[in-house]
Amino acid sequence: GSKFIYGEGLSGSIKVDPDDESELIIDVDSESSKATCIEIKAVIKVDDETDAKKGDIVAKVKGESDVTPSTVVVGAYGDYAFDVTGDDPETVYAGQTEQAIADFTIEEQIKETFINNRTLTLTLPDWAVWGALPDEIKDSKVTLTLESFPGKDGHTAKYKVTAGTGSAAELEFEDMEVCLSPEAPEGDLVIELGGTCGIDEEITVAQVKKPFIMEVTQSPTIVIGRADQAIAEITLTEAEAGLFRELKGDETTGPVIIELPKDIEWEDFDVEVIEGDLEIGEVDAEDNYLV
Numbered sequence: 001g002s003k004f005i006y007g008e009g010l011s012g013s014i015k016v017d018p019d020d021e022s023e024l025i026i027d028v029d030s031e032s033s034k035a036t037c038i039e040i041k042a043v044i045k046v047d048d049e050t051d052a053k054k055g056d057i058v059a060k061v062k063g064e065s066d067v068t069p070s071t072v073v074v075g076a077y078g079d080y081a082f083d084v085t086g087d088d089p090e091t092v093y094a095g096q097t098e099q100a101i102a103d104f105t106i107e108e109q110i111k112e113t114f115i116n117n118r119t120l121t122l123t124l125p126d127w128a129v130w131g132a133l134p135d136e137i138k139d140s141k142v143t144l145t146l147e148s149f150p151g152k153d154g155h156t157a158k159y160k161v162t163a164g165t166g167s168a169a170e171l172e173f174e175d176m177e178v179c180l181s182p183e184a185p186e187g188d189l190v191i192e193l194g195g196t197c198g199i200d201e202e203i204t205v206a207q208v209k210k211p212f213i214m215e216v217t218q219s220p221t222i223v224i225g226r227a228d229q230a231i232a233e234i235t236l237t238e239a240e241a242g243l244f245r246e247l248k249g250d251e252t253t254g255p256v257i258i259e260l261p262k263d264i265e266w267e268d269f270d271v272e273v274i275e276g277d278l279e280i281g282e283v284d285a286e287d288n289y290l291v
Helices: none
Strands: 002-006 011-016 024-030 037-040 055-060 071-077 082-086 090-093 104-108 119-123 128-130 136-138 142-148 156-163 170-173 177-180 187-194 201-209 212-216 234-238
Touching: 082 201, 090 177, 136 170
Parallel strands: 090 201
Antiparallel strands: 002 037, 011 024, 055 071, 082 104, 104 170, 119 156, 119 187, 128 177, 136 142, 142 156, 187 201, 212 234
16 A cells, blocks of 8 residues: 655556566556655565575666665565574694684574574583683674673573664674583584574584593503502603693693502603603602602
């Protein structure tokens, strides 16, 4: 339907083109005598969801009358959902802290999918905790503000949504770090995205690897009750340079500990660097632990 907002003299009719239902025809029977404004109300439907492109619905204005602009956005097609894409996963190591993960992006499929005062959560596996995180992530329409870490384990970070109006938001998550437990399994590090904003997605941001490769020579047979028995030689090789870390200040992580079974103690040992520029500090044995 249509109605005059202002103006005089214009008359005509509006109909859907029977040969092309994507076209709306305005027939003018008489010209306007004054500058005229018409409001047109219409309902559209999507005939083929498999072919329709998501995003703005743009109407083209053409015909014998000169109209400016020649195109106008009349709506948006899509779901109130999000697209999550990321850079290639980084390599991270079990037992290491302050490790960078891949950047990723959250993009609204249609504008105003983010709703004001709702939340976005980023949840890591139970063998990982958050390190460095941006306090604020924003584009021109939406701002996410780091609000808290729900629970006591540090696996989940929660952001609060401040949403405006305008085009679809695109938010870039950059400069993020994680800390991994020594028991972290090899494989994908996946972030689960959730919260009250309605997102339910996952993104792989890193590949977890073991920091060291342990190899032993052929193991000799030892006898119960006898002292000073030789065992196999043990070789530890870094997956990459710098994974053996110097213990500094009040740090409680850093030393390498080799543990024997219960009731077997270290009697004598020799530890040396056979390749690389690592410098070894004190080596101590206490019961079945070599530190």
